[in-house]
Amino acid sequence: MMDKGLYREVLLDHFRNPRNKGSLEEGMQRERGSNPRCGDDIEVGVVQVESRIEQIRFHGRGCSVCIASASMMTEACEGAPSDSAISLCNHVESWVGSREGGTVPHPGVEALDGARAHAARHTCILLSWRALCRLLTADAA
Amino acid sequence: MVESLASPWRHDFPQLLENPQLHYLDSAATALKPSAVVEASRRVLSEDYGPIHRGLYPAAERATDAYEAARSTLHRFLGGREDDCLVFTRSATESLNLLAEGWLQSVLVPGDEVWVTTLEHHANYLPWKRVCERVGATLRVVPLNTDQTIDATQFDDLHPRVKLVAITAVSNVLGVALPVSEIAARAHAVGALVVVDAAQAIGHQRIDLATWGCDAVVASAHKMSGPTGIGVLLARRSVLECTEPLLVGGGMVDLATAEQPVWAALPSKLEAGSPNLVGAVAMAAAADYLSDAGIDRVESHVAALTHSASEALAQLRGVSVLALDAPERDHGIVSFNLDGVHPHDVGQIAGELGVAVRAGHHCCQPLMQALGVDATVRASFALYNDDTDVDALVSAVENVIDVFGVR
Numbered sequence: 001m002m003d004k005g006l007y008r009e010v011l012l013d014h015f016r017n018p019r020n021k022g023s024l025e026e027g028m029q030r031e032r033g034s035n036p037r038c039g040d041d042i043e044v045g046v047v048q049v050e051s052r053i054e055q056i057r058f059h060g061r062g063c064s065v066c067i068a069s070a071s072m073m074t075e076a077c078e079g080a081p082s083d084s085a086i087s088l089c090n091h092v093e094s095w096v097g098s099r100e101g102g103t104v105p106h107p108g109v110e111a112l113d114g115a116r117a118h119a120a121r122h123t124c125i126l127l128s129w130r131a132l133c134r135l136l137t138a139d140a141a
Numbered sequence: 142m143v144e145s146l147a148s149p150w151r152h153d154f155p156q157l158l159e160n161p162q163l164h165y166l167d168s169a170a171t172a173l174k175p176s177a178v179v180e181a182s183r184r185v186l187s188e189d190y191g192p193i194h195r196g197l198y199p200a201a202e203r204a205t206d207a208y209e210a211a212r213s214t215l216h217r218f219l220g221g222r223e224d225d226c227l228v229f230t231r232s233a234t235e236s237l238n239l240l241a242e243g244w245l246q247s248v249l250v251p252g253d254e255v256w257v258t259t260l261e262h263h264a265n266y267l268p269w270k271r272v273c274e275r276v277g278a279t280l281r282v283v284p285l286n287t288d289q290t291i292d293a294t295q296f297d298d299l300h301p302r303v304k305l306v307a308i309t310a311v312s313n314v315l316g317v318a319l320p321v322s323e324i325a326a327r328a329h330a331v332g333a334l335v336v337v338d339a340a341q342a343i344g345h346q347r348i349d350l351a352t353w354g355c356d357a358v359v360a361s362a363h364k365m366s367g368p369t370g371i372g373v374l375l376a377r378r379s380v381l382e383c384t385e386p387l388l389v390g391g392g393m394v395d396l397a398t399a400e401q402p403v404w405a406a407l408p409s410k411l412e413a414g415s416p417n418l419v420g421a422v423a424m425a426a427a428a429d430y431l432s433d434a435g436i437d438r439v440e441s442h443v444a445a446l447t448h449s450a451s452e453a454l455a456q457l458r459g460v461s462v463l464a465l466d467a468p469e470r471d472h473g474i475v476s477f478n479l480d481g482v483h484p485h486d487v488g489q490i491a492g493e494l495g496v497a498v499r500a501g502h503h504c505c506q507p508l509m510q511a512l513g514v515d516a517t518v519r520a521s522f523a524l525y526n527d528d529t530d531v532d533a534l535v536s537a538v539e540n541v542i543d544v545f546g547v548r
């Protein structure tokens with residue numbers, strides 16, 4: 001429909017064809033993110049090898065913004081060193097929180113720009129990122 | 142004959158006149174205000190303002206008279222009997238908490254029961270639940286029947302251990318009405334009291350405590366086109382006599398220095414602090430506005446819009462309208478879901494197209510659980526809505542269907 005506003009083609013594509021979505025494999029480190037207020041409920045799973053994200057997947061349900069954001073996150077983080085993934089999570093958190101302006105944390109999340117303008121959608125965008133961040137920081141500690 | 146869906150009241154609402162593109166279908170959350178209410182607030186702020194029950198000069202007397210006149214207007218509007226008393230609170234939520242903490246807490250003993258229904262808003266669920274848990278009593282939640290309503294026969298096994306039945310007049314999610322009088326008759330037969338949550342019904346349905354034969358009714362002004370920050374509890378004097386105040390302070394006490402302070406007489410006992418004059422006057426103005434419009438006319442207009450919207454939405458691909466086949470529906474609310482699309486996405490796209498609907502659990506998580514959904518999209522109607530709003534809603538949902546490629 002549009003490449004401005006919230007429902008950009010890229011976002012809808014990630015929602016319709018989410019990347020790295022499906023059941024988590026045995027042995028993955030997992031962290032759940034859920035928002036009972038709207039029913040969004042996802043789980044992120046990663047395999048880290050030598051402080052690098054070797055594999056990342058997610059499963060669950062949620063609105064288009066929540067699913068698309070999780071899908072973008074898996075693409076952005078796959079293969080990344082764990083500490084840069086943590087930095088990226090933090091950067092996404094502050095970029096979303098500021099609602100406009102600032103540098104896009106990663107080219108793969110640019111399509112969330114329309115959604116971050118709406119404070120009511122912040123939890124949807126950040127659900128998966130926060131789960132990943134918890135998982136990685138708990139592991140690093 | 143097809144009933145006209147034009148609204149003779151639309152032009153009374155400044156926000157709609159200012160925003161001709163706005164299709165406001167969220168009146169179940171909070172209703173827009175007519176100029177009569179805006180004007181009544183202006184007048185009391187600029188002409189009749191003063192302290193209530195506290196001054197001996199003309200402005201104070203005028204303010205006190207205006208406040209007490211508002212109480213009488215609302216008492217009448219809600220069908221209060223002579224032995225009922227109306228207490229101003231902040232909201233329906235506060236009224237229910239006042240009854241739970243101030244009254245229920247002192248009458249329940251372990252093993253007693255309180256009955257509510259699956260349809261209840263959290264405001265008519267959590268206050269009772271908390272007191273029941275504290276006391277060791279049981280909160281029983283009457284389930285939805287197969288047509289997604291509640292009927293009176295579900296109250297056939299009420300028994301003398303049940304001290305309270307708390308029910309909503311109209312569900313704020315499904316728009317179905319409960320058979321309040323029949324439930325009340327069954328409750329009274331076993332000696333239970335009946336509290337009716339009229340928060341949702343009040344904007345477009347006659348509330349009649351006397352005819353319903355209930356013991357208390359609660360409502361908020363903002364859902365009947367009055368302001369936020371004011372609500373009422375109208376209840377039998379005998380119940381309020383044994384209701385302990387939640388707030389103590391000024392205005393509610395006759396003798397504060399005694400070892401056992403002496404509370405003021407009703408209703409002051411339950412209205413601690415400086416009363417909300419502007420709120421009370423504006424709420425009464427909203428009641429007068431609805432009475433002048435004719436509450437029965439309003440009810441049938443809202444029902445016609447609700448019916449038309451449900452029928453049209455149900456035709457759309459992937460849309461399921463909740464409680465579509467329930468009898469006693471069409472009370473201003475249509476809840477629906479769209480296959481594979483989260484209600485927030487429907488709400489957001491509709492919003493971008495100027496159609497204001499609500500998406501979420503509507504503070505009814507027990508009901509969401511019973512329906513097996515996380516959330517719904519809810520369109521709600523008020524007297525100022527008309528067929529253009531229904532058309533805009535339908536085309537917004539069609540747009541969502543396109544964007545998401547619903548099959």
Ligand SMILES: Cc1ncc(COP(=O)(O)O)c(C=O)c1O
Pocket residue numbers: 169170232233234235262264265309311312313338340341361363504
């Ligand atoms: C059925 C019902 N009961 C109670 C309430 C609570 O009203 P308030 O938030 O004004 O206290 C609402 C408001 O959403 C409602 O719909």
